[in-house]
Amino acid sequence: MSLSFTAGQFVGDDLWVSVLDGDPRQYVDLDTAATSSASVAVAHAVQEFLPWYASVHRGAGIRSQLTSARYEGARDTMVRFVGGDPATHVALFPRNTTEALNLLAFRLDLTKDDVVVTTAVEHHANLLPWQRHARLRVVDVDEQGTFDVAAVEAALDQHPRPRVLAVTGGSNVTGWLPDLRGIAAAAHQRGVLVVVDGAQLVPHRPVDISALGVDVIAFSGHKMYAPFGAGALIAPRSLFTDGEPFLVGGGAVGAVSFDDVVWANGPDRDDAGSPNVIGVVALTASAQELSSDGWSSALAHEEHLLRALDSELASVPGLHRLGPVTGDRLPVATFNLEGVPHGLLAARLANEYAIGTRSGCFCAHPYMGRLLGLSEGEVGRFHADVRAGFRHRLPGAVRVSANRQTYLTDIPVLGQALREIAATPEGAARYELDERGDFVPRERVLVPAPVC
Numbered sequence: 001m002s003l004s005f006t007a008g009q010f011v012g013d014d015l016w017v018s019v020l021d022g023d024p025r026q027y028v029d030l031d032t033a034a035t036s037s038a039s040v041a042v043a044h045a046v047q048e049f050l051p052w053y054a055s056v057h058r059g060a061g062i063r064s065q066l067t068s069a070r071y072e073g074a075r076d077t078m079v080r081f082v083g084g085d086p087a088t089h090v091a092l093f094p095r096n097t098t099e100a101l102n103l104l105a106f107r108l109d110l111t112k113d114d115v116v117v118t119t120a121v122e123h124h125a126n127l128l129p130w131q132r133h134a135r136l137r138v139v140d141v142d143e144q145g146t147f148d149v150a151a152v153e154a155a156l157d158q159h160p161r162p163r164v165l166a167v168t169g170g171s172n173v174t175g176w177l178p179d180l181r182g183i184a185a186a187a188h189q190r191g192v193l194v195v196v197d198g199a200q201l202v203p204h205r206p207v208d209i210s211a212l213g214v215d216v217i218a219f220s221g222h223k224m225y226a227p228f229g230a231g232a233l234i235a236p237r238s239l240f241t242d243g244e245p246f247l248v249g250g251g252a253v254g255a256v257s258f259d260d261v262v263w264a265n266g267p268d269r270d271d272a273g274s275p276n277v278i279g280v281v282a283l284t285a286s287a288q289e290l291s292s293d294g295w296s297s298a299l300a301h302e303e304h305l306l307r308a309l310d311s312e313l314a315s316v317p318g319l320h321r322l323g324p325v326t327g328d329r330l331p332v333a334t335f336n337l338e339g340v341p342h343g344l345l346a347a348r349l350a351n352e353y354a355i356g357t358r359s360g361c362f363c364a365h366p367y368m369g370r371l372l373g374l375s376e377g378e379v380g381r382f383h384a385d386v387r388a389g390f391r392h393r394l395p396g397a398v399r400v401s402a403n404r405q406t407y408l409t410d411i412p413v414l415g416q417a418l419r420e421i422a423a424t425p426e427g428a429a430r431y432e433l434d435e436r437g438d439f440v441p442r443e444r445v446l447v448p449a450p451v452c
Contacts, residue, residue: 010037010225010405017354020430020441025354028410032223033172033200033332033401034358038282039225045285046228046278056275057251057268071277074284075267078232081287082198082217083208090240090267092233093280097199098125100218100233101166103246103270104195105129107239108164115162117155117192119147120370121171121178124363126197130166137162138366145174145323145371149182156190164193169201169217173364173371173399174323175306175332177201184213199223203403204302204330206295209234221279225405226286230279240270247272298404305331305402305411312415317422322371322397331402334362334371337422342396345421347431347439349398353417360396368396392437 015027029037049070054063056071078091094100106129110116116130119139130136139147139155156162165187170177184194195216201207202217203224209217216239220231245252245263252272254262263269309331313319318338337345346359361368369379372395385393400414421427431439 009040011040011043012037013405019354020351028353028355028413029405030400030402030410030414031356031358032403032405033330033399035222035227036203036225036403037405038227039286039289041289042226042228042282042285046282049278049281053277056277058274067277071275071280074280077284078287079234081207081291082202082234083210083212084234085210088236089209089234090237092235092240092267092270093230093275093283094218094233095229095276095279096220096222096231097123097197097218100231101125101195101197102129104216104218104233104235104239105133106246107243107270108133108193109243110134110163113160114164115160116164116166117152117162118166119152119168119178121145121147121173121176121367122166122168122364123172123197123199124365125199126166126168126195127366130164134163141367141370145171145367146176147178149179149186152183153186156186156192161190162192164195166195166197169196169198169207170204170330171323171364171367172200172332173334173362173367175200175330175401176324177205177328177330180212180214188213200330200332203290205299206291221283221286224283224286224290226279226282228276228279228282230276230283232283237266240267245270245272249273251275301404301408302331302402304408305406308408308411309333309400309402309414312411313418315415316418319418319422322368331406332399333401334397334399336397337418339425340421340428341439342398343392343437344428344431344439345398347441348421348427349414349417351441352421352427353413355414355417357398357400359398361394362396362399372397390437392433 016024017027019025052063052066054061054067056068075091076086079086079089094103110133112135114134115137116134117137118127118130120141137155139151141147167178167183169180187194193215196214198217198219202219216235218233221228249272252264252269254264306329310325313333313335320336322334336342342359346357349355349357382394430441432442434440
């Protein structure tokens, strides 16, 4: 079986929905940075495996033996997928990138005397786990929302010397790609472990952690066309040889009594409970086909998407982009439209044009604060508003994001919708705030349209 990762080969890529005026429109998914659709071929791989599904390392039957072999074989597949060596690295299978980085931060046995260098660009998944277990030293961003290797070096050279450098492989807000090779080299020259949040990078670019000098990388299946609940943490085996696991229970032990426990060896120690084998089957199917199909056509497609986004957004009166608009980027764009609250803009795109986007701060509040130019006082007031229940007062923006499943023709549809919204501010009267603080149509029954 071969996965053909081109537009038209994804579950749900021909959905139609009823918009506010009652007409059916084909759904345009421009929220792929949040999650991707399943590839049809990945879904087929899951269906083919389901009759053989059984318990892992918990049964003597043939189905259990086959399931266990498939699960363990996936570890080497995923290590090789990102350019690692199974002799030195291991793959663990948490639910997603967030769980992976929480697991890692716990297993590194950090204390509040330890320093982790991270950056203002990070998603909360690569910020909060380190904040919980250690002290943060943050590399700030410039006026474009980026930083260079020199800024990282300056943070690494401060005292005390950090134990970890945690950095994104690609921004989920702006699509900006930091210089991982240069950053990793700077960290290794100083004896610092390099951890990369690869949630946005891995689905869009080929990754070779050996060539980049990256020690640990975490990513999620649901962002790479395998939304079945499994992610991956690829790390040196030595990091998981000793110590207590993050999650305890069956499967993580060799022997247990009421007053003692002998932890299992190898990755089993960090695999308590019945694992999500179906998710891992989907994840490996996606990884194998992303690799076997080659990247040249996909990279060219995403470059065309990015250029089309840049062109369409530049044509919208009153639209203000956040972050860099030049250089090597993923097909992601974040913006505000003058005079239109970000939540209202996203609601109008969804309910009048069947375009799925995201609005808010994208689980990257510090970065958005920098991009929006918020002062410390303003940030404090917004925190107070949220504590008081006024979530809708939070500042933010609208994000559109594309990937292999996105049609190039989707981008002009977005541009036309934005130009029409900019020209019809009276459309805001059709919306109200609900109890969650979200803009919703005053009169709307949400139903799918018949398939056309």
